Amino acid sequence: xxxxxxxxxxxxxxxxxxxxxxxxxxxxxxxxxxxxxxxxxxxxxxxxxxxxxxxxxxxxxxxxxxxxxxxxxxxxxxxxxxxxxxxxxxxxxxxxxxxxxxxxxxxxxxxxxxxxxxxxxxxxxxxxxxxxxxxxxxxxxxxxxxxxxxxxxxxxxxxxxxxxxxxxxxxxxxxxxxxxxxxxxxxxxxxxxxxxxxxxxxxxxxxxxxxxxxxxxxxxxxxxxxxxxx
Amino acid sequence: xxxxxxxxxxxxxxxxxxxxxxxxxxxxxxxxxxxxxxxxxxxxxxxxxxxxxxxxxxxxxxxxxxxxxxxxxxxxxxxxxxxxxxxxxxxxxxxxxxxxxxxxxxxxxxxxxxxxxxxxxxxxxxxxxxxxxxxxxxxxxxxxxxxxxxxxxxxxxxxxxxxxxxxxxxxxxxxxxxxxxxxxxxxxxxxxxxxxxxxxxxxxxxxxxxxxxxxxxxxxxxxxxxxxxx
Numbered sequence: 001x002x003x004x005x006x007x008x009x010x011x012x013x014x015x016x017x018x019x020x021x022x023x024x025x026x027x028x029x030x031x032x033x034x035x036x037x038x039x040x041x042x043x044x045x046x047x048x049x050x051x052x053x054x055x056x057x058x059x060x061x062x063x064x065x066x067x068x069x070x071x072x073x074x075x076x077x078x079x080x081x082x083x084x085x086x087x088x089x090x091x092x093x094x095x096x097x098x099x100x101x102x103x104x105x106x107x108x109x110x111x112x113x114x115x116x117x118x119x120x121x122x123x124x125x126x127x128x129x130x131x132x133x134x135x136x137x138x139x140x141x142x143x144x145x146x147x148x149x150x151x152x153x154x155x156x157x158x159x160x161x162x163x164x165x166x167x168x169x170x171x172x173x174x175x176x177x178x179x180x181x182x183x184x185x186x187x188x189x190x191x192x193x194x195x196x197x198x199x200x201x202x203x204x205x206x207x208x209x210x211x212x213x214x215x216x217x218x219x220x221x222x223x224x225x226x227x228x229x230x
Numbered sequence: 231x232x233x234x235x236x237x238x239x240x241x242x243x244x245x246x247x248x249x250x251x252x253x254x255x256x257x258x259x260x261x262x263x264x265x266x267x268x269x270x271x272x273x274x275x276x277x278x279x280x281x282x283x284x285x286x287x288x289x290x291x292x293x294x295x296x297x298x299x300x301x302x303x304x305x306x307x308x309x310x311x312x313x314x315x316x317x318x319x320x321x322x323x324x325x326x327x328x329x330x331x332x333x334x335x336x337x338x339x340x341x342x343x344x345x346x347x348x349x350x351x352x353x354x355x356x357x358x359x360x361x362x363x364x365x366x367x368x369x370x371x372x373x374x375x376x377x378x379x380x381x382x383x384x385x386x387x388x389x390x391x392x393x394x395x396x397x398x399x400x401x402x403x404x405x406x407x408x409x410x411x412x413x414x415x416x417x418x419x420x421x422x423x424x425x426x427x428x429x430x431x432x433x434x435x436x437x438x439x440x441x442x443x444x445x446x447x448x449x450x451x452x453x454x455x456x457x458x459x460x
Contacts, residue, residue: 046381047335059320065295066326073319089303090289096296104334105277151276 003054008214012064014176021207098170113141157194175202185222233284238444242294244406251437328400343371387424405432415452
């Protein structure tokens with residue numbers, strides 16, 4: 001069994017868990033608090049960032065997108081119509097663009113700030129940047145959620161799955177980000193029916209189960225978080 | 231001939247030009263000022279970011295890493311020992327980690343800030359965020375350069391090329407970032423002999439020529455910028 005260093009409330013880590021989950025492969029999970037900069041962890045990844053996969057031979061593979069390419073090269077290519085990636089280079093580029101949209105752009109405009117202010121800072125010691133949440137950062141991030149939800153709603157309404165007719169990494173990346181925000185009650189599902197219908201389908205997948213069981217100490221999810229018929 | 235929407239002082243754009251240059255393929259370049267958010271450009275890339283490649287059939291491919299995967303899938307695989315990527319999934323992961331290091335981590339810690347404050351802000355109208363450079367941002371970025379130079383120096387001293395025995399995307403990404411900073415005179419080459427020797431080799435490659443000819447209006451490069459024997 002491979003090992004993933006992760007944090008349950010980081011979208012990039014959830015994305016990797018979903019990808020392995022879709023291929024029916026279990027992972028040993030080690031929760032890493034990224035702000036502690038543990039020496040042993042830095043020796044695996046000098047950048048100190050998550051996720052890190054210990055792959056075959058305990059070689060560290062660093063970063064969600066790098067791991068997803070590795071999964072595709074070593075597992076995905078063998079999965080035929082269950083492959084989470086396309087064959088065609090142009091379609092692959094579109095899937096990669098969307099993964100980057102949700103794990104980099106939405107992350108830097110929305111997700112990172114809400115997770116830092118609402119989840120991580122209350123756990124971090126003051127000396128490492130912990131403390132009271134910055135309400136201006138929270139307000140700015142909340143103002144940006146709507147355009148991302150609208151984008152998902154538009155894609156889900158026209159394409160069935162976000163990158164086309166098949167479930168791909170694009171869906172996993174979007175659902176990873178949305179699920180983190182939904183835990184925190186930051187998603188207003190009214191007026192986004194296509195997105196909601198798409199997310200209901202995502203949540204019902206067996207790969208999603210472990211994400212819906214995640215709990216952060218001292219911070220319960222909203223009541224509909226794990227509800228498959230919300 | 232394919233078309234690249236780029237800015238000459240963005241490392242991510244320089245990286246893509248180097249990759250096509252190494253494969254001997256010319257690009258039509260269109261300089262895009264990212265802060266103007268032109269409607270026609272946003273229709274190619276709703277994120278408004280650079281670079282964007284108009285590939286075969288004028289299909290837009292968005293983002294440096296996505297473009298580099300596309301180049302590998304459509305060109306690289308045919309290049310045998312001139313391929314800028316490895317065959318082995320683990321080695322591919324290591325190359326991707328390094329590309330991400332230089333185009334995302336170093337970008338967010340160093341390059342983006344110096345380019346914004348010293349190159350872009352003086353060109354931008356006040357209403358779109360232009361104006362006097364923020365000296366605190368410049369100081370913070372400068373403080374971070376050294377660790378990245380040390381990392382390059384360590385790799386160049388032990389591996390010949392940054393990811394091993396062959397020239398790969400890792401070298402192109404590092405050289406793209408370094409060349410932008412070197413234009414601005416931000417690199418102190420003393421005490422980093424292995425990095426300097428590696429960068430001299432990179433600069434001497436035909437693919438580098440067009441980068442060394444880049445000039446930004448009103449901002450001349452340091453005297454050694456285009457000097458192959460600096």
